[in-house]
Amino acid sequence: MLRVLLWSLWLVHSGSRALAAITVGQQIPLGILSAVAPGATQLAAYNDTVLNPPPIPTPAPATSWGLSLQAANTSVPQGQLSIPIPGTFLGFSIEMSVITQLFGINSSFIQPPFLNLMSNIAQRSGAVHVRVGGNTQEYAYYVDSLPESRAIAKEKANTNNPTETPAVIYTTDFFYMLSNISSFSGVKWYIGVPFNDTTKFRFEIVEMGEAILGDNILGIQAGNEPDLYVAHKHRNKTYGPANYTDEIGQLIAAMAADDKIPVKNTLIGPSVSGTWSPEDVFDTGFITKYTDNLLALSVEHYPIDNCFPVYGISTYHDPQETFPSFLSHSAAQSLVKPYLNAASISQAAGKPFLMFETNSASCGGFPGISDSFGATLWALDYGLQMAYSNFSGAMLHVGGQNVYYNPFTAPPTNQSKFFEWTVGSIYYSALVSAEVFGKTNTAQIVDMFGNNASVYTPQYAIYENGALARVGLFNYMTDPSGANDYTASLSVAGGNVPASVQVKYLLSDSVSTKTNITWANQTLGTQRTVDGRFRGTENIITVPCDTTANTCAIRVPAPSFALVFFTADPLPAISTVTFATTAYTNLGATATVGKDVLATSNGMTGKTWLLGSTSKGQVAAATARPAVGAGRLITVWLLVMTGILLETWD
Template sequence: MKSRPFSAACLIVLMYGLCAATVAKSADGPAQPETEATAEVNVHPGRQGRAIPQDFLGFSYEAPVLAQDYFDADNEALANLLSNLGTGVLRFGGNSVEFTYWSRNGKISAPKARAILTPQDLDRLFAFSSKTGWRVILGLNLGHYNPQMAADEAAYAVARGGSHLLALEIGNEPDLFMHNGQRPATWGYRDFRREFEAYVQAIRSRSPDAPISGPTACCKAGLEWFPQFLADEGSQLVMANFHNYPMSASRTLSPNSPRYPTIERMLSSELMDGVAKEIRQLADEAHAHHLPLRMAEVNSASSGGKNGVSNVFAAALWGADYAFTLAEQGAAGLNFHGGFWCGGYTPVCISHGTYSAQPLYYGMLLFHAATPGRLVLVRVRSKANVSAYGVLAKDGMLHLALINKDVRQSVRVRISGAGSYSQAHVLRLIAPSLGSQTGITFGGSPVGPTGDWSPTSAEKIERRGRDFLVQLPAASAAVVNFLK
């Protein structure tokens, strides 16, 4: 069955029992923890902040996947998985973009080629983009320096993609070129800027209005380059972009490192505080140049993620918390990096020809259920590891995302400030345990093998005076929807 984007209208129907829904019982959730904490959540619908755009969510892929037929207009399962999340952004780049070449006839000298893209590949991509409404960020090969090849690929993408092409990227993580053999050890920002400008000149000579983004950097040197790059090249850009991985799955990393991936570290407030600080700095610098910031490649741990951390239910809670954190700090969107293999941090995979929503995807699903709209001020008082984010939709519906990252404590949440709303219902994100890879549901339903999903349970929560009360089991999350 073809799925449709989850909407407020569907929620209203579900709330009044017209979708043959049944209210989830507590036995369907995680096992009852030994202790219970409390949380006071004060929401201020009148104090509105940044807007979360409709295309905030996105996926990021390695560029060579474009030479295969995943993004075919007839791929209903993948189209359904995207549709569940609204209309977002597909980004193609990654380290392998530097080994991805372009040729009109498929013939080109291509050292260490991972893929040679042709017009047929971009035709397929933009047909899929047109069908799904998901726009495209397309990476160009800078590692093997060839401005004319990049300009020809860009010209074809601009002509074929039209409004479905959101941006072009020039290279991937150039701040690491001097470490991965792409350039000499002495290569630095001035060298990158010279090459970037040569590419821009070649692209604009063919396509004057080509949308260009940058610097597509990731790391310590990139953070140092970022403000200077925007000062030098900001007028050439339609958006600033950057990458972020708060942990690393590198095999050489010591377990004692603060970046070593564990569930406890992934869900810690210290990790998310560090993310928030970095994103705020990047967003402020981008906004100073009147540019949106898109975190075009992100995930929990670099080097593909860590099994048992990046591919379990804990990653769903982290992913939702991470997306809201980026939105709060000023990012205009993010793209979770992955592929179609099953394992590591990928949000969606294919096993024996069948698509499967991985745990991280469920975190994206929860985020989408509460957006788009404007963030509103929310204050939380609790000793438990709980996050809360409020979003006011255009239709006046108030959404409150609650994420309990505490492994041992359920939390009894008292919500104040929403007294002008007559009732509230909750959609729960639950799983057997933080380490679960299966058995995950949102709104009482798993994502089906053809990518279909719709909620089947939305329980009405207790109102006491002008406050609302909701129980949040340990290691779970929920979206509370308030209706006038």
């Protein structure tokens, strides 16, 4: 009330001409809803909900135990070791409608934070795999140009789709933008052909993609979640797996007749989401009919949905009650189990098996779960379990401001001058996964089931070039007292432990926290402060081993993930190329003065103080006004003392 009164006094004294030149400081800027009136909706990407961590299970798992590891992959029992896994295993699936926010406006204006975030991972894994698509790819279409030289634009949302995702309009520059990102940061792309009209396929996205991106295209998705086409009113009620298989045949025939598509064997499907099983499609002859055109087989899956609060469909799930279901190894195992047979079928057919889109919950995730350190551990465990089960890659989905689960979020356009990016908790999952598997593309992983197969302390061993290279140790429990930290004594059968091992820790105070996540003591920053570059000094712990007993004792705090390096030279210097912001979308001046500085500065006297302006066209008018009188000076002094500052109003 005091600020409202003071503002009113200022208007009375200053007149209407001041309206364009002064704004009230220390307020929540436009578009930010974290401190709004009761009943207003907070943007999901910046939600501040913090849940309670689950209690320690009864009985609690042992806090000291041994884990015997084989020195060579040839000694691992047959069937327990995965296929070779690339460091690019955990990538990102980015909804096509949000790429302007994340990538940039066009090929000449690319977001430096995005380049930095991708470079962090590429330096560890050799590249980053990114799928651009989702529901918005199905209706995408090409135009020669767009206003303001934009690479894409969004059309009116499709109200038949429960998530009301819009169609995307794109230009040739969209592909040049992707190509430039690849050259800067090592990203390789999956794209999708629109699939809403199978009588006249819009192949521009494939033609231009192949011509401009070349080897930076990984594959072309053919149909996104076709098992939901009926529910989304994209097909009639009789549409089934056989119909989808027939449509893929039509797509292949049309591509064969298109001379602008020289590469015709990079299709990915069926990308079913769970309403159909992949076997439902495989049983139609999908693989045998189209094996020469298929690069990989794919599915998409979310463990649960949170559609009810926003769309009024499905069932309401209370986040606090749902939280524990993410915080054990059982969560990862149960998610992968339905796909074990499909993964085996894919291997037999000589095709990679991909989780093409996933995250913590469909319809945007859960507040307090999807953006927590618990989700970091869950997504990392889920990724490693998929790799152990012979998936060849998995894409963590990225949406807009209205979802909780984003690995990274750009600020809204009207906030980009004073806020930076936000990194979500599962970005760290992808970052750490890159170091788990490394750059050699020879890594093989095995689930160890140590500590009496406790679901709260899972472990994985990773073999590289046939030899034991790394061990990953999870602790899903939260206990600030340290009583449920555990020590795993690692031994090597058929070999010897080294004199010492190095350990990198993924840490936070609790599975509930979302602002204090570190990897080897480095963090990217808190909400709206991230530029994609790490902060803090990297801290890799050297642990001496007992070579006489052939053991290395590794402490794992509750909660955390520890990555133990057994190789002699495990950590070549990671020198990430980073990018600074050198251009701005708004060229008007932005002047601000910190309230503490303004409150304590001498400034000019009331006798000589003339009010200037930081708004265009206002300086002359302002300087021509008479000196401020005593009444006005008192008002200005009160404004200063209550946190008012002068800044640009654009």
